[in-house]
Amino acid sequence: MALSMLCLAAGGIGLQAQSSDDLFNPAALQRIDLLVNSQDWEKLKQDFQENTYYPADLTWSGQTVRNAGIRSRGLGSRSGTKPGLRVDFDRYATDQTFLSLKSLVLDNLVQDASGVRESVTMRMFARLGVPAPRESFARVFVNNQLIGLYAVVESVDKDMLARTFGSVDGNVQNDGFLFEYNYLQGSPWRFEYLGADLDAYEPRFDPKTKEDKSASDKWGPIEELVRLVNETPGASLPAVLEPRLDVTAFLRYTAAQNLVAQEDGFTGYDGMNNFYFYRLEDSPQHVFIAWDEDNAFARQDFGITTRHDENVLMRKIMEWPDYRARYFTALQESANSAGQVEEGQSEGWLQAEMRRQLDLIGDAMREDPSKPYTNDDHAAARAAMLDFPNPRVNYVLCETTKALGQAPAPGVCP
């Protein structure tokens, strides 16, 4: 009896000690169980284009959170076979959290046969100091039936902001205006001025905090930023831009996206896409937060200024010599970081991280019954991923060296 009580107490302590860091532990392959009504699950799959919520119990590592809400999610990744899921812990129970999280995303990985593009990118971004969600992998079971391998993605919300931006004088920096950028099908946008009417900004910048504030509070500063970027001559740009945009963080973000050859990011092939936009607490200054990077690692020779001339903000920044130099410097530093051989490793950080993640998910990916690609496709994607880092790092180092007017190191440029 005493032993049982001791074990129970120890188990309880163990459970209580778990945190979101354990859930997002990059070294672990998790198991997540969802208990739902079978009719709800069929309806969610049938109506996967809709955002209807269904109740579910979620169990991870022996802990169950009841009364959560799940819904289909994604844009191009929506699937009726292997639905991407958003899990809201406070959907039916006000203020309920799980591991202090209000929600999380289960990314179905249907657009990436390698399975690791996004998670490697987010780890790379975090290493470079770019605000990015934490990610891990999990086998997801619904009613005890394996649905497949998913990426567990931290939601961009006030908790993530607190983790990312920390505290200033004891004040947690998570009470600003957070927007999810919405890509509008058939209406690509490249930071051109959309006019003074805030209605033009509302569908693109979906507020995730302070939803009840006025339109001018929410979108007014965005309209102002876009207008000033479009209307201000190059020489005057820093004075109007820097109070409204963290330029250093922006250059780091765009350089990081370029390093990983992201085709569908800020300078994406169909306009801007895949980011959150955050106006810092009690400040007019904005920062970008990375999101949905599964179109990264497009090609090794992805130009270091690809489509910069198409985007008004990027073009104007690159026209200013100081910013231009800082961008190339940031990109060069990113490449150096990606290629850095860490202690105990025999290859650069990016290559080692890719290999580690691919090895971690290998069995689960092959056992995934719902993935829309074959195991041979996965094997080919794995090989292509592992072929990427070294040539890419060399290419970026060579090109940035040229751009900065530096002498290339021996062997960097072919």
Add this chain to the structure above:
Amino acid sequence: MIGLTLLVACGAEQAHAQSTDKRGFVWNDRPSIVFGEDLHVDLRARAAFDWRGFDPDVDEDLYDLNVLRVGLKGELTRHFDFEIERELDSDGEWTDWKDVYLNWDTFDAASVRGGRFKMPFGFEQNLSRTDLDFIYRSRISTQLTPARDRGVTVYGRALDRALTYEIGYFDTDGDLGKLEEPQFDTGEETRLGPTYAARVTGAVLRPLVGPDAALRSVRVGAAYTNGRLPEGLNSLRGESPYGFDYFEPVYVKGRRQRLGFELDWTPGPTSVRAEWIQTREDRLGQGLGDRDLSDVLGTGWYVSGTWIVTGQDKDQNISMRRAVIRGGPGAIELGVRYDVLGFGSASKDGPPERNPRAEHILENSDRIWTAGVNWYPMEHVKVVANAIHEDFEDSQRTPKAGETSFWSGVMRLQIVF
């Protein structure tokens, strides 16, 4: 519209006084067509216009044409009678059919009604909307009773009306019980109903008291329905008088049952009325992992009292001998009602939850005080003023999140032939 209707009402009053011919088109309390002894048809019309105010403001319209109906009601020989009534919208377009039925009532002890009409459940629900003591019915009458459906009943009375009964079979579960949410495509039968309904009332004190005793008019009753309930978000819902869903449907499957008790007592110019109703809906296989859940319950009651201060008898049609057009005050009636309707689950195990598949559903209820004045200035015309105070149990499910108490005021002008 209002002026025209009032004009017709005054004209009807005068025409009634002049009516002597009992064949053809006559005014016999209302416009009628008489074809001799075996057939007559009354032309009926009802209209009610509301003016409403809310605190806090919940974006409801200030004016509302609440009722606009026309119909025919008549007799075919002494064995049959019928009624046909249809609603119009504010643009004058036809909308819902209301009553469309034929009665065979040769025998008092056993008559038969077929067609579309109100199911025998709920005392207040079975009163005409324009015969109510208050502008809005109690919540149990609008949310828990089935109201009209297509079906057939056998009904009758005995012991000089001291005992009445109705028993019926209905196609679905009434207009108020119908399914409103998208249905699952499970391949199973998705049809609601059929529903069986029965109601018994009795003047239980009549044998015990003298012919002039006030308690002689006490009538109590009980009613029950039982119908098939298909799988889906198909439970009954809690809706405030102004259409806010304070309890949204939850997943159900199995049977829907109702049980109701009623009291009606109308001594002289006063009345006391009360009802208690509970609905019980199965949730077979509706839990997470498809386990059975405890029944979802809707439970409520009301008690009301009225007093005609001008002295007319409540039990009969209120006399208009002192109507305004004859120099009198008409009839003035004061009333107050308290009604409650709450929803939850039979099980109280574990923490209550708002999700529609919870074993222990977090309850929410609407508790309403209504105080009012009814003024009957003349035959066919009624003016009603009500003050309504609502109090919701769950502050997250109210017309304005975070606020639980609401005041509203409603005035109604209604004209009925």
